[in-house]
Amino acid sequence: MELFVDGKRxxxxxxxxxxxxxxxxxxxxxxxxxxxxxxxxxxxxxxxxGDKVEVIKVVFGG
Amino acid sequence: MAxxxxxxxxxxxxxxxxxxxxxxxxxxxxxxxxxxxxxTVREFGMIKKGDRIAVGLSGGKDSTVLLRCLHxxxxxxxxxxxxxxxxxxxSGYRDATLKIAxxxxxxxxxxxxxxxxxxxxxxSLDSILGKDGSLACSYCGVLRRGLLNRTARDLGxxxxxxxxxxxxxxxxxxxxxxxxxxxxxxxxxxxxxKHPSFVPRIRPLLRTPEKEVAIYAMARGIRIExxxxxxxxxxxxxxxxxxxxEMEELHPGTKFKVLGSFLAMDWMMKGAKAKDTELAVCSSxxxxxxxxxxxxxxxxxxxxx
Numbered sequence: 224m225e226l227f228v229d230g231k232r233x234x235x236x237x238x239x240x241x242x243x244x245x246x247x248x249x250x251x252x253x254x255x256x257x258x259x260x261x262x263x264x265x266x267x268x269x270x271x272x273g274d275k276v277e278v279i280k281v282v283f284g285g
Numbered sequence: 286m287a288x289x290x291x292x293x294x295x296x297x298x299x300x301x302x303x304x305x306x307x308x309x310x311x312x313x314x315x316x317x318x319x320x321x322x323x324x325t326v327r328e329f330g331m332i333k334k335g336d337r338i339a340v341g342l343s344g345g346k347d348s349t350v351l352l353r354c355l356h357x358x359x360x361x362x363x364x365x366x367x368x369x370x371x372x373x374x375x376s377g378y379r380d381a382t383l384k385i386a387x388x389x390x391x392x393x394x395x396x397x398x399x400x401x402x403x404x405x406x407x408x409s410l411d412s413i414l415g416k417d418g419s420l421a422c423s424y425c426g427v428l429r430r431g432l433l434n435r436t437a438r439d440l441g442x443x444x445x446x447x448x449x450x451x452x453x454x455x456x457x458x459x460x461x462x463x464x465x466x467x468x469x470x471x472x473x474x475x476x477x478x479k480h481p482s483f484v485p486r487i488r489p490l491l492r493t494p495e496k497e498v499a500i501y502a503m504a505r506g507i508r509i510e511x512x513x514x515x516x517x518x519x520x521x522x523x524x525x526x527x528x529x530x531e532m533e534e535l536h537p538g539t540k541f542k543v544l545g546s547f548l549a550m551d552w553m554m555k556g557a558k559a560k561d562t563e564l565a566v567c568s569s570x571x572x573x574x575x576x577x578x579x580x581x582x583x584x585x586x587x588x589x590x
Binding site for chain 1 (some may be wrong): 297
């Protein structure tokens with residue numbers, strides 16, 4: 224799995240859904256959106272080997 | 286892995302709404318989003334046919350989505366739109382969203398007025414604060430609201446539309462409970478404030494979670510600037526936001542419930558709170574004030590001294 228958090232590549236082994244991945248990353252689900260293979264995806268989506276996952280922070284103070 | 290499917294049509298889902306346990310595809314999410322936007326406008330009687338609406342357009346996702354949705358709504362509910370942007374003068378932060386605001390207003394053919402702290406207050410926010418950013422949100426909030434109100438009034442607006450979403454509303458309710466400032470909660474949503482100089486605020490995204498605003502923006506190809514205000518870390522709101530988001534994750538629907546509780550209490554207290562919504566006239570500038578002088582004039586005095 225290729226993983227990017229706010230554009231930065233991260234190295235992490237994960238199999239399961241996106242919610243569990245976000246927990247592993249210590250990211251609050253309410254503050255990010257996730258693209259799976261280039262498309263917005265619900266956190267219930269399963270991810271695995273060969274997938275590209277992008278976690279993008281969208282909730283900011285200001 | 287096989288994509289998760291939309292609960293309504295079986296197409297690939299793009300979002301899971303945890304608070305109703307429903308998956309939606311792009312088309313059904315947009316439909317739900319726009320229906321809720323319109324029903325919120327109706328529920329609070331926010332806009333009347335022919336109203337001139339000033340939209341506070343920072344160029345961030347919330348105000349940009351707000352302008353787009355109001356522009357769409359104007360096909361069915363005729364209204365005049367004018368956008369107002371306040372440039373606070375925050376180096377490395379506001380420039381990018383200012384560009385988006387200009388581009389968006391131009392694209393929609395909406396009149397756009399830009400005002401700035403530097404020109405209209407005399408100093409940028411960065412210069413007012415110097416090295417101490419701890420009071421940033423106090424200065425910024427008072428001065429920005431003051432400039433938005435004055436500009437909206439100068440432009441002859443009947444209402445001032447703000448991009449505040451459900452997260453902002455739930456945070457505001459909790460912040461004011463935690464600070465023991467019930468009068469301020471009542472003023473946040475209550476449209477009953479009547480004052481000749483005050484342009485009433487409307488918040489059509491009041492029932493829309495912030496994350497959904499972002500997803501809607503992305504689904505419509507609206508550019509989002511992924512930057513946080515450099516002063517946000519000083520804000521009390523930041524702590525409340527974090528706590529609320531953790532609660533929402535554990536108990537989906539928490540933000541709706543916080544807002545719902547407030548609205549129910551607001552309704553129950555209608556008679557008792559009349560005093561809180563009466564505003565005085567500032568003895569220095571004639572703007573609305575909660576005391577003898579408005580906070581804008583008090584801050585201007587501090588800035589100039």
